[in-house]
Amino acid sequence: MLSVMQVFQIIFSLIAAVLIITFLISYAGDYQNIQGSASKARAINDLLSTANDVYLTGNPTTFDGFQKVDLDYYFDTGPDQDVINSLSAGNYPVYTPLLMSPGKQMILDRVDYDYGWWRFSLVEALPEMKVIFTLEDNRHETRQIVTDILSFMPSTLYHDPPVLFGLCDDNALLNGDFCGSGDTDCHRTYFLTYMNNNIDDTDTFSRCTAALGSKHRLVTLSGYCSPNYVDGLCINTNSKNVYLSGLEFEYRDTVDILALLIGWENTDILDHVQGKMLYDYINRKFIEHAQFASEIQSKRIDLLYADFPSPSTCRTLLSEMKNIMDSITSATDKQEIIKLLADSKSKHKSLVTNGCDYL
Amino acid sequence: MKGQAAMMEKVIVMFFVVIIIVALIIFLSGWFMLNIRTEGQRTTNERALFIMKNVATNPLFVKDDSMFDDTKLTAASDMPCEAFEKLYGENWYIEVENKFDGTEWKICSQNRRNTSYIIPVNIFEKHTGLVYVGNLKVGVFI
Amino acid sequence: MRAQSGFVMIFLLILILIFVVLFLVTIGSTMKNTEYTQLYSTNLLLSILRSDTGYPDPECKLVSDAIYCTFMNSEHICSGSGLSCKEVAEENVRYYLDYDNGIAKKSYKHLIIAEPDWTAIDGSGQIIRFAVGDEDLLNPRGKKTAVNEIVGSGSYILNIRLLVTES
Numbered sequence: 001m002l003s004v005m006q007v008f009q010i011i012f013s014l015i016a017a018v019l020i021i022t023f024l025i026s027y028a029g030d031y032q033n034i035q036g037s038a039s040k041a042r043a044i045n046d047l048l049s050t051a052n053d054v055y056l057t058g059n060p061t062t063f064d065g066f067q068k069v070d071l072d073y074y075f076d077t078g079p080d081q082d083v084i085n086s087l088s089a090g091n092y093p094v095y096t097p098l099l100m101s102p103g104k105q106m107i108l109d110r111v112d113y114d115y116g117w118w119r120f121s122l123v124e125a126l127p128e129m130k131v132i133f134t135l136e137d138n139r140h141e142t143r144q145i146v147t148d149i150l151s152f153m154p155s156t157l158y159h160d161p162p163v164l165f166g167l168c169d170d171n172a173l174l175n176g177d178f179c180g181s182g183d184t185d186c187h188r189t190y191f192l193t194y195m196n197n198n199i200d201d202t203d204t205f206s207r208c209t210a211a212l213g214s215k216h217r218l219v220t221l222s223g224y225c226s227p228n229y230v231d232g233l234c235i236n237t238n239s240k241n242v243y244l245s246g247l248e249f250e251y252r253d254t255v256d257i258l259a260l261l262i263g264w265e266n267t268d269i270l271d272h273v274q275g276k277m278l279y280d281y282i283n284r285k286f287i288e289h290a291q292f293a294s295e296i297q298s299k300r301i302d303l304l305y306a307d308f309p310s311p312s313t314c315r316t317l318l319s320e321m322k323n324i325m326d327s328i329t330s331a332t333d334k335q336e337i338i339k340l341l342a343d344s345k346s347k348h349k350s351l352v353t354n355g356c357d358y359l
Numbered sequence: 360m361k362g363q364a365a366m367m368e369k370v371i372v373m374f375f376v377v378i379i380i381v382a383l384i385i386f387l388s389g390w391f392m393l394n395i396r397t398e399g400q401r402t403t404n405e406r407a408l409f410i411m412k413n414v415a416t417n418p419l420f421v422k423d424d425s426m427f428d429d430t431k432l433t434a435a436s437d438m439p440c441e442a443f444e445k446l447y448g449e450n451w452y453i454e455v456e457n458k459f460d461g462t463e464w465k466i467c468s469q470n471r472r473n474t475s476y477i478i479p480v481n482i483f484e485k486h487t488g489l490v491y492v493g494n495l496k497v498g499v500f501i
Numbered sequence: 502m503r504a505q506s507g508f509v510m511i512f513l514l515i516l517i518l519i520f521v522v523l524f525l526v527t528i529g530s531t532m533k534n535t536e537y538t539q540l541y542s543t544n545l546l547l548s549i550l551r552s553d554t555g556y557p558d559p560e561c562k563l564v565s566d567a568i569y570c571t572f573m574n575s576e577h578i579c580s581g582s583g584l585s586c587k588e589v590a591e592e593n594v595r596y597y598l599d600y601d602n603g604i605a606k607k608s609y610k611h612l613i614i615a616e617p618d619w620t621a622i623d624g625s626g627q628i629i630r631f632a633v634g635d636e637d638l639l640n641p642r643g644k645k646t647a648v649n650e651i652v653g654s655g656s657y658i659l660n661i662r663l664l665v666t667e668s
Contacts, residue, residue: 009365056413
């Protein structure tokens, strides 16, 4: 028979044990959440740090900081701020131009537009993917579009994850070793060599109806793309428009295609198509950077005039360059800015050749 | 009496167990806060170093890596700070000083608490073609 | 007795926790930024070598030219200065490494030495040596940062090295 004291001891011990265990479990749960958020924050910061390094050095790098972390983040861009938004770990501002598609493992590489007096660079961050081309419109000009796209994609022969390329004709995907690389799947270099040596205007391709996996991204080059074209990315080679997820985009340079290809049809928590987000974002960034650089260069030219007598070849060239810079600053259309930048590149070459400026 | 003493003993032991658990929780929380503070400082330092390396290699400011062009610096320092902030973010500044004649160029400079780094650089004087030594200071406001 | 020993055990546990926290705090405060030191050292050497000496003589125009001329043409006098290449090089390097007037940071000690990959001898048959700064850095012991620049070509390569350590 238990005494009153013993009963009291048992009840007291039980109550104390339950209180302590409840408190510990509650704290452990909070701590685990905090630690989980901290891990995500660290992974995102590491990604941005790696992107900055690649932006500075131009050396391709593999990033696998998300191996043990949930991929609950997305790229949120807007005129006020461009951020990586994580549902559980907050917002992280992005300052270097970045085209990103989330993945457990990503390859980061830099893409440059060099105009001599200025350079626009961006970093692309890609997960494992296989880009499949269908050349419904097979001409030299359309194959050149493919070559241009490939030149902006990373070479993953010695890096992970693999970014591979393939061809589709009707309901068949050509095998991984069709491009003559042996056991290796079609990395960029092998695919380019295969295309240059084995495909000419006499080859015909039908619309791709092959079963594609989640890592495949279908790019069709055709004269008949329309907003209703639902299979991947379709580049209308006649009108120079591009279609993705029922949306229509202008195709002015390869970066337009790159943004859509990387963002793709994925949607974020607000149902924004990531391809469209990246397309709008990178075009805004390009115009902002180009106009900023042009304004500085225009002010610099005002200082350079003093070094050369009037009239002189250098004065004339500098004046022409300044006109181009001022036109870029006031332009609103990307197509116009691209053309003016091309003019500025050749004008800069003339300035260097005539000893008015350096390379 | 013996029963009461046993009961008190149990209460006291429970009290100390709770103290240990609370101490552990405080220690873990403190360690976590320390981590966050260190991480925050590390992020600030990394940002300052990134801006420094970016500016020292950007053709908009330099003739060659870490060799600034005085005409480019003069043109850039004439731009409003907001123009830089739109592209490169807020809360940072750069200052370049030519050690030879003391000429300074400042972008987004303010009198605020900051973490900063200074490295030696060259300054190319476009008019004469001479190269001088100077300092580049990059700071991130805290 | 049992309660007392338990109390002592708990007290010890709390002490251990306090010491671990203190240890972590001190670890945090002693972490140095080696990336910055590397960047500082690389830029210091590069900036000094690429700067003009102020003399238009092509053999002595830049500091790197003057240092190279020290080994290649030890008897040469830099026109407009009345000084030898070595004197011009040392004058400039010493100026830039000066804590008050130059660009070197007081929190570091510096040494710039030049090592040719051939045997350079001056007019009196002495081996030419170029070293400016704190020669204690030549001691193999101690943690230091070293950066190099190569000047010259063909058979006459000069390795100019900067050694930096914290004061």
